[in-house]
Amino acid sequence: MTSRAAILSIGDELTLGQIAQSNSGWIAQELLGAGVTVVEHRTVADDRTAIARAMKELASQVALVVATGGLGPTEDDLTREALADAMDCVDLVESAYERRVLEERFARRGVTMPLSNLRQACCPAGAAFLANPNGTAPGITARVGSAQLFCLPGPPHEMQPMFIAHVIPAAHALVAASGGDSVALCAVHSCGLPESTAAEKIRALMGRGSNPLVGTTASGATVTARIRASGSVARSGGAQRAACDVEQAWGAYVFGRDETSLSQALGELLRIRRESVALAESCTGGGIGHLITSASGSSEWFAGGWISYSNQFKREFLGVAPQLLQQHGAVSAPVARAMAVAAAHQAGVRWGLSATGIAGPTGATNEKPVGTVFIAVADRAADGGALAREFRFTGDRATIRLRAATIALQVLRLALLEQSELQLLGEVCSLPKNSP
Amino acid sequence: MTSRAAILSIGDELTLGQIAQSNSGWIAQELLGAGVTVVEHRTVADDRTAIARAMKELASQVALVVATGGLGPTEDDLTREALADAMDCVDLVESAYERRVLEERFARRGVTMPLSNLRQACCPAGAAFLANPNGTAPGITARVGSAQLFCLPGPPHEMQPMFIAHVIPAAHALVAASGGDSVALCAVHSCGLPESTAAEKIRALMGRGSNPLVGTTASGATVTARIRASGSVARSGGAQRAACDVEQAWGAYVFGRDETSLSQALGELLRIRRESVALAESCTGGGIGHLITSASGSSEWFAGGWISYSNQFKREFLGVAPQLLQQHGAVSAPVARAMAVAAAHQAGVRWGLSATGIAGPTGATNEKPVGTVFIAVADRAADGGALAREFRFTGDRATIRLRAATIALQVLRLALLEQSELQLLGEVCSLPKNSP
Numbered sequence: 128m129t130s131r132a133a134i135l136s137i138g139d140e141l142t143l144g145q146i147a148q149s150n151s152g153w154i155a156q157e158l159l160g161a162g163v164t165v166v167e168h169r170t171v172a173d174d175r176t177a178i179a180r181a182m183k184e185l186a187s188q189v190a191l192v193v194a195t196g197g198l199g200p201t202e203d204d205l206t207r208e209a210l211a212d213a214m215d216c217v218d219l220v221e222s223a224y225e226r227r228v229l230e231e232r233f234a235r236r237g238v239t240m241p242l243s244n245l246r247q248a249c250c251p252a253g254a255a256f257l258a259n260p261n262g263t264a265p266g267i268t269a270r271v272g273s274a275q276l277f278c279l280p281g282p283p284h285e286m287q288p289m290f291i292a293h294v295i296p297a298a299h300a301l302v303a304a305s306g307g308d309s310v311a312l313c314a315v316h317s318c319g320l321p322e323s324t325a326a327e328k329i330r331a332l333m334g335r336g337s338n339p340l341v342g343t344t345a346s347g348a349t350v351t352a353r354i355r356a357s358g359s360v361a362r363s364g365g366a367q368r369a370a371c372d373v374e375q376a377w378g379a380y381v382f383g384r385d386e387t388s389l390s391q392a393l394g395e396l397l398r399i400r401r402e403s404v405a406l407a408e409s410c411t412g413g414g415i416g417h418l419i420t421s422a423s424g425s426s427e428w429f430a431g432g433w434i435s436y437s438n439q440f441k442r443e444f445l446g447v448a449p450q451l452l453q454q455h456g457a458v459s460a461p462v463a464r465a466m467a468v469a470a471a472h473q474a475g476v477r478w479g480l481s482a483t484g485i486a487g488p489t490g491a492t493n494e495k496p497v498g499t500v501f502i503a504v505a506d507r508a509a510d511g512g513a514l515a516r517e518f519r520f521t522g523d524r525a526t527i528r529l530r531a532a533t534i535a536l537q538v539l540r541l542a543l544l545e546q547s548e549l550q551l552l553g554e555v556c557s558l559p560k561n562s563p
Numbered sequence: 564m565t566s567r568a569a570i571l572s573i574g575d576e577l578t579l580g581q582i583a584q585s586n587s588g589w590i591a592q593e594l595l596g597a598g599v600t601v602v603e604h605r606t607v608a609d610d611r612t613a614i615a616r617a618m619k620e621l622a623s624q625v626a627l628v629v630a631t632g633g634l635g636p637t638e639d640d641l642t643r644e645a646l647a648d649a650m651d652c653v654d655l656v657e658s659a660y661e662r663r664v665l666e667e668r669f670a671r672r673g674v675t676m677p678l679s680n681l682r683q684a685c686c687p688a689g690a691a692f693l694a695n696p697n698g699t700a701p702g703i704t705a706r707v708g709s710a711q712l713f714c715l716p717g718p719p720h721e722m723q724p725m726f727i728a729h730v731i732p733a734a735h736a737l738v739a740a741s742g743g744d745s746v747a748l749c750a751v752h753s754c755g756l757p758e759s760t761a762a763e764k765i766r767a768l769m770g771r772g773s774n775p776l777v778g779t780t781a782s783g784a785t786v787t788a789r790i791r792a793s794g795s796v797a798r799s800g801g802a803q804r805a806a807c808d809v810e811q812a813w814g815a816y817v818f819g820r821d822e823t824s825l826s827q828a829l830g831e832l833l834r835i836r837r838e839s840v841a842l843a844e845s846c847t848g849g850g851i852g853h854l855i856t857s858a859s860g861s862s863e864w865f866a867g868g869w870i871s872y873s874n875q876f877k878r879e880f881l882g883v884a885p886q887l888l889q890q891h892g893a894v895s896a897p898v899a900r901a902m903a904v905a906a907a908h909q910a911g912v913r914w915g916l917s918a919t920g921i922a923g924p925t926g927a928t929n930e931k932p933v934g935t936v937f938i939a940v941a942d943r944a945a946d947g948g949a950l951a952r953e954f955r956f957t958g959d960r961a962t963i964r965l966r967a968a969t970i971a972l973q974v975l976r977l978a979l980l981e982q983s984e985l986q987l988l989g990e991v992c993s994l995p996k997n998s999p
Contacts, residue, residue: 144591412856416849
């Protein structure tokens with residue numbers, strides 16, 4: 128019951144999906160950092176009964192409830208009334224002080240205050256106002272049952288400073304009162320492992336209710352282990368130890384921890400070796416380059432590349448032989464190899480990386496269904512050939528392209544680590560690995 | 564009670580705020596399009612009791628509940644068990660058919676199925692499976708109290724087709740059974756208008772409680788007007804009329820309605836004219852190409868491009884004069900123009916599009932702060948020069964790069980429409996428009 132929180136978001140535009148909900152993720156992360164675990168997010172419409180019911184239900188389950196939205200001046204802003212209902216139907220009372228603050232705020236802008244704004248100077252009897260330095264809507268805090276409830280405005284630039292000023296201290300007090308349960312978090316990121324295989328490899332760590340608690344999430348071609356240790360386990364480095372265990376189990380598929388992206392991990396490898404990569408992209412259309420350059424400082428290891436979308440472009444600017452295109456088709460291992468070799472050679476760098484494939488929905492043949500992608504790595508320090516790998520990615524056009532671009536980075540990273548024998552997500556067969 | 568729905572999202576990574584919640588907004592919009600209003604979103608942790616309680620509470624309030632997540636093969640995937648609890652503690656039973664589907668799926672990939680995946684062939688007695696064409700986790704549907712509950716997998720590319728195949732028909736049946744208050748939705752997309760300016764221009768349409776109801780949402784450099792008409796207004800074409808009003812007010816900033824992307828709109832313009840574009844990208848690193856090729860069929864209007872990240876690459880492969888780079892710097896209007904001209908000329912197409920800038924966080928100078936980006940369009944059918952435009956985008960590295968790539972498409976689109984005099988989001992000054 129203690130050190131647990133819930134988040135309530137209020138607004139028709141949120142329940143209808145007309146604007147994305149961004150506050151609750153931010154609040155959950157901030158509370159977690161303060162040692163409080165958010166166990167539920169709820170979003171309700173601008174409906175007084177629904178808001179009041181949600182406040183009461185959440186307050187009966189957790190010690191801290193953070194509500195956002197519904198504090199504006201218009202008729203569909205009903206958080207004040209609903210809070211009064213949730214506090215067993217107390218009255219709304221106007222604060223002379225808050226009224227003066229509002230009037231002065233408008234006066235400074237040389238504007239007469241609309242009467243509707245007067246509602247913002249009201250709060251339930253027994254509740255307290257929270258100053259809003261960035262807007263007209265003051266926040267409100269009150270006890271509902273045995274929980275502390277905070278009502279904050281919805282716009283993030285108003286909500287966030289108020290959250291930090293008022294909710295974080297309350298979170299610290301809550302953690303202290305419950306014996307100061309420490310929390311430590313860690314994330315380990317891998318690329319190219321199917322999620323079920325990834326989970327299988329760390330099954331021993333993933334028991335329900337264990338401490339540290341380990342779960343996996345998958346996104347694109349990336350699987351992340353999220354580790355959460357609490358109490359003495361957190362204080363004695365249990366999260367870090369579990370992260371090491373995950374890294375051991377996943378091996379070279381792991382590219383980093385916490386905030387590290389695959390682009391950064393790959394860039395760091397190249398930077399240390401003082402080597403660079405050049406690209407030749409077909410089906411990804413620039414997506415690999417976009418990923419690589421998402422890491423700041425990437426000019427140190429990225430020379431540039433060719434988006435060789437048409438066959439003519441492949442011939443003219445990468446010198447891919449017409450008979451290669453004719454004989455094998457643009458989507459083939461020989462063309463992928465020729466593209467990678469040409470990119471590295473022309474740019475005068477050690478590594479060349481290429482992708483050519485069928486992202487769909489059109490362009491498929493019997494032999495090469497949608498999702499067929501060849502990714503090749505050329506190493507000019509080796510024999511001048513290139514390693515091509517064949518994939519069948521599933522999903523729609525956007526998913527196939529994202530997976531191809533992400534896996535391409537991992538293909539290069541594994542080549543740098545001399546681990547190219549590791550099978551990757553979607554890979555269908557081993558081609559003769561260094562044929563010309 | 565009828566024609567109302569609720570959404571339940573399941574997963575520790577969501578309640579803890581470790582990954583952003585994107586499914587519920589999409590589901591809410593789709594249901595709204597089918598005439599069903601979502602009145603609550605709830606997100607709960609991977610906790611069997613909490614999931615079951617949420618299912619029961621939501622099922623007592625609405626006629627349709629859509630749950631996502633928790634159907635994976637690992638021990639922290641507890642949606643199946645929780646659903647059985649919510650159905651008054653029925654047993655989980657294994658389906659021989661679903662087991663065979665799973666085994667065949669793994670066999671096709673030449674992989675032995677991990678034992679843990681067997682859990683995905685189980686569902687509560689009295690519930691039914693829903694096929695998942697894009698993943699191993701089948702969905703489940705069941706009645707809980709008087710509501711229909713759908714459990715779908717969390718990854719959007721698996722969830723969305725299943726939602727359209729199974730939930731949408733259920734939504735239509737629900738609306739038909741409740742007498743069917745018509746709802747019509749329309750979205751109008753613009754690029755390059757600041758959100759406050761966009762809202763100001765359509766203020767008369769945006770009154771609370773009006774029908775049609777019009778709101779705006781902003782994302783990257785795009786502002787969308789979302790229009791929702793109901794009842795007789797919907798049946799008499801009120802949403803379409805409001806969409807026309809928005810288009811009138813926003814003018815050439817509008818690139819399309821509903822599912823149309825800026826890439827598709829631009830591609831369609833080029834396709835009709837049988838013209839093509841070639842790219843020269845620096846700070847966007849392939850992002851413009853990735854956007855352009857996100858539209859299927861883009862090989863008709865996209866030849867290819869150069870990711871000229873280094874100065875050497877700009878000199879060697881685009882022939883940018885060294886003295887131009889020395890005198891003005893790589894981030895300058897003359898270099899942007901030279902890049903665009905070279906791209907079009909070398910690829911032998913009419914249009915060249917380039918971007919060069921400082922995405923940060925490093926690389927800024929006093930004169931050229933982070934966010935400075937020059938975008939140029941060359942038209943080989945004109946005098947051989949190019950039009951360069953200067954921008955100062957705000958935000959972090961990812962935001963600046965996304966805005967630059969998106970605005971670049973709009974710069975080209977406006978050039979095609981001979982509307983290059985329209986000021987765009989972040990644009991700082993008008994350069995002499997066709998200097999060489």
